[in-house]
Amino acid sequence: MQENVSHITNEAWEKLIQQLRYVQENSVYYQRLFKEQGFDSHQANTSDFLNLPYTRKQDLAKFNDDFIAVKPREIIEYVTTSGTLGDPVTFALNENxxxxxxxxxxxxxxxxxxxxxxxxxxxxxxxxxxxxxxxxxxxxxxxxxxxxxxxxxxxxxxxxxxxxxxxxxxxxxxxxxxxxxxxxxxxxxxxxxxxxxxxxxxxxxxxxxxxxxxxxxxxxxxxxxxxxxxxxxxxxxxxxxxxxxxxxxxxxxxxxxxxxILNENGEEVQPGEIGELVITTLGVETLPxxxxxxxxxxxxxxxxxxxxxxxxxxxxxxGRKQQLIKYKGTSIYPQQIVQLMINLPELQEYQIQVTSNELDTDKLSIVIPEEASESLQHQLKEILKANLRVTPLLKLLPLDELKASIFPEGSRKPVRFLDLRKA
The missing domain is CATH 3.40.50.12780 (ANL, N-terminal domain)
Structure with a gap:
């Protein structure tokens, strides 16, 4: 993990340590994790904190109830995540x-x-x-x-x-x-x-x-x-x-x-650089x-x-780290394609799909209504090629079938990106 701890100020550390002591006392999940890591919030320093493993969405999904750090009777509100990258995860909130x-x-x-x-x-x-x-x-x-x-x-x-x-x-x-x-x-x-x-x-x-x-x-x-x-x-x-x-x-x-904001090696990026956002909530009591x-x-x-x-x-x-597509040697995020589709207002419905081919590399398709004219299909190919430097495959579906995929029952958001790659 990372060695550079200079980005944590004394003021930030005071808030962090207060929250770490709270989760150690009240969260079953973090009690277990801290014990496995030999981490004690009452004796820890910033280096110890930065060597804690990440919590990820799959941990929340697998051990959802173990993250709850208050008594059930204190919970006032229940919500769930949108499920963009998997099944929705339950969150709860108390009065504070x-x-x-x-x-x-x-x-x-x-x-x-x-x-x-x-x-x-x-x-x-x-x-x-x-x-x-x-x-x-x-x-x-x-x-x-x-x-x-x-x-x-x-x-x-x-x-x-x-x-x-x-x-x-x-x-x-x-x-x-x-x-x-x-x-x-x-x-x-x-x-x-x-x-x-x-x-x-x-x-x-x-x-x-x-x-x-x-x-x-x-x-x-x-x-x-x-x-x-x-x-x-x-x-x-x-x-x-x-x-x-x-x-x-x-x-x-x-x-x-x-x-x-961390790079692939878990090190804080320099100003101007891109990295994954890793967060620790401060003041959250029910599911910190x-x-x-x-x-x-x-x-x-x-x-x-x-x-x-x-x-x-x-x-x-x-972009989302998990959604990175490697297509014909080019790195693409779905958001890049979404931005390009704005140039074609005639295409109200579309879906970006990525699958694995026989070599287990990414196969990228843009699914559009089969009713789209040849001229519109040509325009789309030109826009994609000019901006992505590669041309995804075009896949045509009846509008009703496409809408059923974009707006599945129970979804709170349109599914514009469908990841069908092998795990």
Whole structure:
């Protein structure tokens, strides 16, 4: 493991050691792990901490109940992960965790500039065991802002709510903004005279590793001239990383989470380099995590922001380590293809599939409706070849079959990437 411990400040270590002592006393999973590793939080130093093995998603799935660190009667809320990379994992929260969640989102909203005089429309689901909508609702309550709970989908209801309640911000999956803009155009709504001045975007990257708007971000701005704020969060972290108005990177809420950005050797990357984000939650009581490897690849930014926050900055998520595709000698992440598909709005439905060929190397296909014209298929091939330097296979399916694969029953998100490789 790594030897360099200089990135842990005394202040950060004090918060870390407090959390480590809590999990050692209350989490069956970490009691077992610490004993196996000969780790004692009452005598440990930073080097001991950095030699602890990672906790991974499969550990959570296999030993889910052993991570719970409070009595069952203390649990108030149950949620699950989205299951993007496997079966959903159960998470639970007690009263203190809900208060921490509210503080986390309140801090994020304050970075953006949302205050008690604003009205915010939530276009993400607040049900289906999803933590995000709940978190936004609690955070907005904490800062005293007005709230419009519309939920996911339904452009007509979204626009009725915008015109009726005059919200100043939307909380939204960014690609849905394109649907809202197209609905407005089709229904003679002048979006640029609406009350909306900004969108807090979740679930999809808006910016590249230089933190400039990517293809999706530029497409949205060309349709709707509002300020776009990136954010990044997950159920496991119970924490959000958010842009401020300076748009120089995502701020790390260092009072709520300890972060490491590590290379393949488990060493902290240098500023400007890309690595996997590994987190330790601070202040989480019900299901705390120590050195949890998120699988998300981010860049450690060397700049500091000249806003009121002095926290460290990271880039948006650039890809998922587990989703890396090696195709014809080229490294590709599904997110790269998703960004390219924005250039073909005629292709509303598509799925990226990767399988193993007879040599156990990756075989990459883009599945599109068989109704797509030859001209559209040719355009897609040209765009992929020009930007990826290789051309994935095109696979045609009847639209109904394709939709069934993209929107499987019980899924909270469209499945745009299907990994069918051998384990």
């Amino acid at each position: 965790d809900l208060q921490r969640l509210a503080l986390n989102e309140a801090q994020s909203f304050q970075l953006i500039g949302v205050g008690e005089n604003d009205v915010v429309q939530i276009t993400t689901t607040l049900d289906k065991r999803f933590i995000a909508g709940l978190a936004y609702f609690l955070g907005l309550r904490k800062i005293g802002a007005g709230i419009v709970r519309v939920g996911a989908g339904s452009p007509a209801l979204q626009w009725d709510s915008i015109q009726r309640f005059k919200p100043s911000y939307l909380i939204v999956v960014p690609s849905f903004l394109i649907q809202l803009a197209k609905y407005a155009e089709a229904n003679d709504i002048d979006i640029n005279t609406s009350s909306i001045k900004g969108a807090i975007c979740i679930g999809e990257a808006l910016r590249d590793e230089k933190h400039e708007l990517n293809t999706l971000g530029k497409k949205i701005k060309s349709l709707w001239d509002i300020e776009l704020f990136s954010s990044y969060a997950s159920t496991e972290m119970c924490t959000a990383f958010t842009e401020c108005k300076k748009h120089k990177g995502l701020h790390v809420p260092e009072n709520l989470i300890f972060t490491e 995590l120590v050195r949890y490897a998120t699988g998300d690849l981010v860049k450690k930014l060397k700049i500091t922001c000249d806003c009121e926050s002095s926290s460290a900055l990271i880039s948006s998520v650039l």
